[in-house]
Amino acid sequence: MKYDSLIVGCGLAGSVIAERLSSQGEKVLVIDKRDHIGGNCYDFRNDDGLTVHKYGPHLFHTDDKKVYEYLSRFTEWRPYELRVAASLGNELYPLPINRDTLNKFFKINLRTEDEAARFIELKKEKISIVKNAKQQVLSTIGREIYDAFFKNYTIKQWKTDPENLDASVTARIPIRTNTDDRYFTDKYQAMPLNGYAKMFESMLKNVDVKLNENFENIVKKISFEKMVYTGPIDEFFGFKFGRLPYRSLDFQFETLDREFFQEYCLINYPNEYEFTRITEIKHATGEKNEKTVIAREYPIEGGEPSYPIPNDTNHNIYGRYEKEAKNLKNVWFAGRLGQYKYFNMDQTVASALETADEILLRCKIKRKINL
Numbered sequence: 001m002k003y004d005s006l007i008v009g010c011g012l013a014g015s016v017i018a019e020r021l022s023s024q025g026e027k028v029l030v031i032d033k034r035d036h037i038g039g040n041c042y043d044f045r046n047d048d049g050l051t052v053h054k055y056g057p058h059l060f061h062t063d064d065k066k067v068y069e070y071l072s073r074f075t076e077w078r079p080y081e082l083r084v085a086a087s088l089g090n091e092l093y094p095l096p097i098n099r100d101t102l103n104k105f106f107k108i109n110l111r112t113e114d115e116a117a118r119f120i121e122l123k124k125e126k127i128s129i130v131k132n133a134k135q136q137v138l139s140t141i142g143r144e145i146y147d148a149f150f151k152n153y154t155i156k157q158w159k160t161d162p163e164n165l166d167a168s169v170t171a172r173i174p175i176r177t178n179t180d181d182r183y184f185t186d187k188y189q190a191m192p193l194n195g196y197a198k199m200f201e202s203m204l205k206n207v208d209v210k211l212n213e214n215f216e217n218i219v220k221k222i223s224f225e226k227m228v229y230t231g232p233i234d235e236f237f238g239f240k241f242g243r244l245p246y247r248s249l250d251f252q253f254e255t256l257d258r259e260f261f262q263e264y265c266l267i268n269y270p271n272e273y274e275f276t277r278i279t280e281i282k283h284a285t286g287e288k289n290e291k292t293v294i295a296r297e298y299p300i301e302g303g304e305p306s307y308p309i310p311n312d313t314n315h316n317i318y319g320r321y322e323k324e325a326k327n328l329k330n331v332w333f334a335g336r337l338g339q340y341k342y343f344n345m346d347q348t349v350a351s352a353l354e355t356a357d358e359i360l361l362r363c364k365i366k367r368k369i370n371l
């Protein structure tokens, strides 16, 4: 069989690139070693008719109009703004930390943004050069909040002290002086109306898809002109510069005979319990059902790769693979595993659209030269 393009990985990155290339008349094959499309965004309906997010809760949010409009070609949306709480003792606190969180936690009564900003200024530790995640939190909000909300959660999640992690890990979480309790503030926040898997089906309708297929096997069976690889970049190069480590998650799902289990879609447990959070995705899907499904998340080692571990050693290893990748002709690396970077879905789509444009431009130039 002869294809113009082979795409390895049927997650968001692979599917966007496949859709773009096939829309320009290319014959495209997408393969995935899993038995389903959608990569980590995959969802399915269980026997009770409830949606389950197999690889963890996926809430779409973006400020990028182009990304939102692009995905809107393949799905309708259900507007949904995520709200998250942290459970400390018997109390729930709004996350990200906002003025209400500060008032409840410190048992004070900050009434304005200025009052909150002044309070935070007093709590902050002065650190001239912030070198890691611990210092990032201490220099932004101070030690009490660090100890209660960040320290143990980060240790559970990453199995290492925040001192050993990039400041970027905690810098993603804002500290607010207002009382906005939305987890994200992006302009577009929504769930695909019929789920992620249906959205992927629609994206891939003009593309050949082969599941339960590994890259090593398929290259022996088909011919293709170019390839996009969205699997782990270190695996592609036979781990020659060492392994790029990931933190994994084990999701323990439970169906309960009640309409709702918790008040929020997502509750974090920084201190109590071995799990880091409990998700009840029904809040986001809006499904009406007498039952509900919850997922407890246990960080583990050695499962499916979930989060790249951002530190200097790993950045250096990745840099060596990236250099090697640039020497390859007609091969592109994309997505979170191909680029060893945590990407939100919108970032994955934006980056995949760019890669697809680059590939199409290169093909056009090549065709012109050959004419």
Ligand SMILES: Cc1cc2nc3c(=O)[nH]c(=O)nc-3n(C[C@H](O)[C@H](O)[C@H](O)COP(=O)(O)OP(=O)(O)OC[C@H]3O[C@@H](n4cnc5c(N)ncnc54)[C@H](O)[C@@H]3O)c2cc1C
Pocket: 008, 009, 010, 011, 012, 013, 014, 031, 032, 033, 034, 038, 039, 040, 041, 055, 056, 057, 058, 059, 060, 061, 213, 214, 215, 216, 230, 231, 232, 249, 306, 307, 334, 335, 336, 337, 343, 344, 345, 346, 348
């Ligand atoms: C727990 C969790 C929760 C998240 N929640 C959100 C959220 O709420 N909002 C948000 O915007 N983003 C969220 N994300 C990020 C989101 O999952 C990613 O942006 C997106 O899945 C990245 O898509 P991808 O195609 O790069 O990777 P993937 O979805 O991982 O796809 C890669 C695919 O390649 C396949 N593959 C790998 N190697 C091979 C091989 N050798 N042969 C064949 N196939 C192979 C894999 O099986 C996989 O299906 C979350 C991520 C995690 C880990």
